Every structure is written in C-alpha cells, then in structure tokens.
Amino acid sequence: MEDNLLKTCLYDKHVALRAQMSPFGGFIMPIQYTTITDEHNAVRHRAGMFDVSHMGEIFVSGPDAEKFVNHIFSNNIAGIPDGKILYGMLLYPNGTVVDDLLVYKEFEPDRYLLVVNASNIAKDYDWICAQKEGYDVEVVNASDSWGEIALQGPEAEKFAVETLGLESVAALGFYTYCEAEWKGTRMIVSRTGYTGEDGFEIYCSHEAINEIWDILLEAGVVPCGLGCRDTLRFEAGLPLYGHELSDEITPLEAGLGMFVKVKDKEEFIGREAIVAQKEAGLTRKIVGIELQDKAIPRAGYPVEVNGEQVGTVTTGYRSISTDRSVCVAMVDKEYTELGTAVEIRIRKKVFPGTVTKKRFYETNYKK
Amino acid sequence: MAKTVEGLYYSESHEWVKVEGNVAIVGITDFAQHAMGDLSYVDMPEVDDELEKGEEFGAVESVKAASDLYSPVTGTVVEINEELEDAPELLNQDAFANWIMKVEMSDPAELETLMDAAAYEAMCANE
Numbered sequence: 001m002e003d004n005l006l007k008t009c010l011y012d013k014h015v016a017l018r019a020q021m022s023p024f025g026g027f028i029m030p031i032q033y034t035t036i037t038d039e040h041n042a043v044r045h046r047a048g049m050f051d052v053s054h055m056g057e058i059f060v061s062g063p064d065a066e067k068f069v070n071h072i073f074s075n076n077i078a079g080i081p082d083g084k085i086l087y088g089m090l091l092y093p094n095g096t097v098v099d100d101l102l103v104y105k106e107f108e109p110d111r112y113l114l115v116v117n118a119s120n121i122a123k124d125y126d127w128i129c130a131q132k133e134g135y136d137v138e139v140v141n142a143s144d145s146w147g148e149i150a151l152q153g154p155e156a157e158k159f160a161v162e163t164l165g166l167e168s169v170a171a172l173g174f175y176t177y178c179e180a181e182w183k184g185t186r187m188i189v190s191r192t193g194y195t196g197e198d199g200f201e202i203y204c205s206h207e208a209i210n211e212i213w214d215i216l217l218e219a220g221v222v223p224c225g226l227g228c229r230d231t232l233r234f235e236a237g238l239p240l241y242g243h244e245l246s247d248e249i250t251p252l253e254a255g256l257g258m259f260v261k262v263k264d265k266e267e268f269i270g271r272e273a274i275v276a277q278k279e280a281g282l283t284r285k286i287v288g289i290e291l292q293d294k295a296i297p298r299a300g301y302p303v304e305v306n307g308e309q310v311g312t313v314t315t316g317y318r319s320i321s322t323d324r325s326v327c328v329a330m331v332d333k334e335y336t337e338l339g340t341a342v343e344i345r346i347r348k349k350v351f352p353g354t355v356t357k358k359r360f361y362e363t364n365y366k367k
Numbered sequence: 368m369a370k371t372v373e374g375l376y377y378s379e380s381h382e383w384v385k386v387e388g389n390v391a392i393v394g395i396t397d398f399a400q401h402a403m404g405d406l407s408y409v410d411m412p413e414v415d416d417e418l419e420k421g422e423e424f425g426a427v428e429s430v431k432a433a434s435d436l437y438s439p440v441t442g443t444v445v446e447i448n449e450e451l452e453d454a455p456e457l458l459n460q461d462a463f464a465n466w467i468m469k470v471e472m473s474d475p476a477e478l479e480t481l482m483d484a485a486a487y488e489a490m491c492a493n494e
Contacts, residue, residue, distance in 0.1 A: 035405050036430040073493050227431050294452070317430065318407045325408075347410065347426060347435075348461050 008053035009147045013213055017223055024229050025118030027054040030225040037129045040320045042222035042229050043195050047153035049221045050229055052201070053209065056121035057146045058114040058128065062137035065110040067100030071268055072131050073103055076261040082107045085175045085190055088259045090127060091270025095250040095277055098123050098175035100241055102192060108178055113188070117241050125228060131269065147209030149218065152224075152232075154364065159187070162306060163219040164212060169200060174365050182208040194229060196236025196363040234315050235322070237288075237359030242316045244286055244297060244328060252277055253330070254286050285336045286314065288358040290326045291344060292349045294318065299326035302345045303335075312337050313344065323360050368416040369398035369491060372463045374429045377477050377487035383463065384481060391470045391478075395427060398491045400462040403429045408435075412468055416444040420477050424468065427458065439479050442470040482492040 005028040014021060019030035030051065042048040060069055069077055075088030075125060084105045090098035099120040104113035116124045125141045132139060151160060160166045168178050169189050177190035185205045193199040202212060205216060217223060239245045244254050244287035251260045259269075262275050282353065291297060295320050316327025327344070335342055340355040371377070376384040381399035385392040400406065408428040417439040418424050427437045446469040451457060457465040472478075480492065 031405070031431070037405055231430060295410060296408050296433065298433060318428070320430065347423070348431075350412075 006054070008051055009165070009209055010051040010053060010213055013210070014051065019223075019225060021224075024226055025054055027118055029054060029190060030223075032225040032227045033223045036225070036227040036231060037320050039222060039224040040228040043153045043197055043224060043228065043232055044321055045154065047151065047155040047199075047221050048215070048224035048228070049216050050150040050152070050226075051213070051222050052150045053147040053206075054077060054118035055205065056114075056116040056118060056124065056141065056143040057140055058116060058121075058125060059111065059140045059364055060114060060128070061111045061138055061140075062135075063110060064135040064137050065112055068135040068137045069103060069112050069114075069133070070265060072128060073101075074260040074266045074268060075103070075268065077103055077105065077112070078265075080105050080159055082334075083176050083178060085192060089245070089251055089256070090124060091260075091268070091274070092247065093270055093273060095252075095270045095273030096247045097241070097245045097249060097251065097254075098247070099128050100239065100245055102190075103189070104177055104190065114251050120241065136219070145205070147206045148204075148208055148306050149202045149212055149216070150182070150195075150199065150321045151221065151317050152193045152195045153197050153200060156197070156199040157221060157366075159216060159221055160202075163215060163221075166196075172200075183211070191366065195232040196238070196239055196365075197232075198364055199364045228320075230315070231317055231320050234317060234328070234357075235319055235361035236363050237328075237357070237361075238313065239286075249286075249330070250277060252273065253282060270280055282331055282333050284311070286328055286358060286362055287331050287336050288312075288326060288356040288360060289329055289331075289342060289344065289353045289361075290324055290356050291351050291353040295351045296320055296325050297329075297346060297351075297353075298343045301327075302328045303331055304343045304345055304350060305335055305341075310342065319360050324360070326356070326360050331355070369401050371396070371398075371484040371488055373484050375463075376439065376481035377484065378437065378481055379490065380437040380439075382436065382439045382452075384439050384478065385466070386478065388476075389472055389475065390442065390445065391442065391472050392466045393439060393468050393470060394466045395436070395458060395462055396487070397462045399427075399434070400458050403427060403432070403434055406458050409451045409458070410454045410465065411447045411449075411452065412444050414447060415476050418442060418444065418475075420480075423483055424482065427455070431441045436467070438470065439481055440470055440472050441474050446471050451474040456484070
C-alpha cells in the first residue's frame, strides 16, 4: 500500500516517535504523535513543530523573472523589496485555481522562490513551464533537495532565537524572511505559517533539517502532525487546496479576492475571468457556519434550507480552541448573509446552524 | 494493547453486547475507542427507535473522523446513556464501563452469530 508513497527526510524521526502515519499529497506523513487536541493546544499556547518537507520549492530566475511571475501569479510582486513574501494563486484562464502558494523575493535580482502544495508539485511545475515561452527565465523544481520545518506558536521566536541561535529572525516582520546559514549550508527562515499563530518556516538541507528537529525536540518543542495542522489552519480561516480552493473554485468564491490584483495588474492568467465574475456577481461563496448542537459537520455533508440542498461543507470540526461545532461551506449566494439560518444534514438528521464569518479564532500574528 | 471482557458478545464492527434477560446493553470496544482516539461526540439513537441487526444507529466522532455504529441485534431501543452526550470521553476512559444504548431484543437467537472475547481478539489481531 505504501510502496508508491514518498518519504520526507524526517521520516525516520516520525517512526522513532511512534507517530500515526498516513498518506497525504503523495507522501507518507505523520498525522499525530500523541493526540490532535494536545498538539493543537501546544501550538496555540506554547510552541509546536511540523515536518512540512513535503511542500514544493520551485525557483524562478532570469531577466524576465518579475514579469513572468506576475504573469502567472494572482498577487502583485512588481517592485516588492528583497525578503518580502506574498500569498496568492496560480490561476487557470477560467479563473479557477491551479494551486495556492507563497512567492519569496530573494536577496538577489531577478530571483523568486515559489513554495507550493505537496500534492501539486508536478502539476505546478508543468503548468509554470508551459507558460514560459517568450520569457527569458529559468524554472527549477528543487523540492527534493530542501527540507522544511514549521515552528509555530507564541513561543516560536524564543526557540528560534535562544535554542537555534537564529538571532536575526526576531526582527522579521510578518511575511518577510531572512537568509541564514546552518553549518555552512544555506538556510531560509520566514515569518510565515499555517496555524493562525506567530511562527517561522525554516528551509534547509535534509541533513540540517534533521539536526534542527532533534535540537528543537530536545528543547521541548512539541512535534505536531498534519491532524492538528488542519484543525489550526481551519480555525484561522485559512484555505486548503482541494477543499476551499480547487480547479472548480475561483478565489472570489473562496473569499480570497484580496489576493487577486485585478486593479493593480493589467495582465495575468485568469484576470479576464475574474473581472467577468466580479461584474456578473457570484452565484456561490464560502461561508462559515456554526451549529447550535454538538454534532460535527464534515467535508461533503449537505447544507440545506427547507429540505433543499443549497451548499456543501468543505471542512468542519468540533473546534478545539472554541469548543464549538463549526464548518466552512460553499453555499448558494442568496444564503451567504451573516446570520442566515441554514441546516446541515449529518447522517440521518438535520441540525440547525447560522452563517458566520469563516474565521473562528482570532489570529495572533506578529505585525 | 486493547482489552476485552469475558462473557460479552462482540460484533465485527466493534460493538460489545452484555445480555441482561431480554435486554442487550450495547457499547463500543476498547479496540474501537483506541483506534478512534479522543472522542468528541457521540451521535445517540432515540428511545423507541426500531433497529435491525446490522443497521446504523449512530456514530462516535473523534477530532478527525466519524465512525458509524451498527446495531448488533434486532429490537427496540429502551434506554440511552445520556451521560455520553456531555462526556463522550468516558468511552476513552473505559469503553466497557460506559454503555451507549439498551435494546429490547426481538430475536435473542441472533446473539449466536456474534463472537466471544477470544474470537474477537483474534479478529482484531488481524486488523
């Protein structure tokens, strides 16, 4: 069963910690080491670390790099300073999403790092290469040679500075990064994450990532699996490709229009479709829904009004940080106003709920 | 290692049955609670529900997943354990001490199709 699954450079560490392992995005990944609840709370209140070495690193460089990245990327990178990071999407011409990603402006002219979802690495790389005709750029998929740890939580800075000795990261603002060295090998440290808490994402060689993992573990940082990565990002209102974004969903429908710069940029792939969708108005949108009951809404469950299906849950949980049964769902436009009464069908019963904002937990980012 | 209790009947879908007269007391096994992890919700049946053997009667839910429950016997629900509605974690603490429902059996002979503790342990060892 696991024959075709890839292992990250930290695989042996997960096995040694007796993690529950499961396939994700083509990799065999740790879901939990102890319990999702304990790991979730460690990130909210102290510090946790995730093996995110499965994420993809694609480098774009060359004289036309800025122009090219702005051609394929929904956000606007024109003139951003070295060390700045922007979130956005690669769009298809019809406005739906190839992938969502981070773009890092490197500390050298005409160089960008694109960090993409594990399950989409090959698709993204092929897509990017297919768009580069007429642009003087080089595109390199370096995903296999980089490991990555996400160090997240209110104590993340303390561990980065005091335990790892990365003094320069204390000055980083949210969505910026710095270059560092780990025993002579290149290290990238960004103030980013996927949890709603302050924290860092550390990219380095496989060997260095293994050393960093051991040092953080020894210092008391809690190893956290993909189980709580999902509960954390969900509470913080962050989308997951394949759920809130996909090749059938546009960023406007996902409520992420602020990352699609149709006003600032005259041209990028998908722009015309997004402009047209703005003019025509949305027919459906991702919203939050809170249930009055303790029953748990999960992906795929129908959202109903008067017995008619008006939407579908994309992610749902009994929220660990708020102890409420909440979900995000793609719902027909006429039922997306805050406070609208809807019902969710869970197995044989329907449960009353109310449309809310899609962020259920107040994030604690460092500005 | 998941524990079992002698003298109970066990289903392939990891429910246990304790028989008192004509009433089947039904819960989930220690193996099931362990496989699910921390439980956060139990979807209970209602009193007077008529259940067929093998019919879905509710679910137990952990943070990450829901697992359907299947009635090991045919009959009518006569009582549910309301304590679990506010404290699903009781099933994690002791799955055999915390029952989910009591069913008045219409066909007690069905019990013979269920497993004893030794047969159930053997089945779990293969999962």
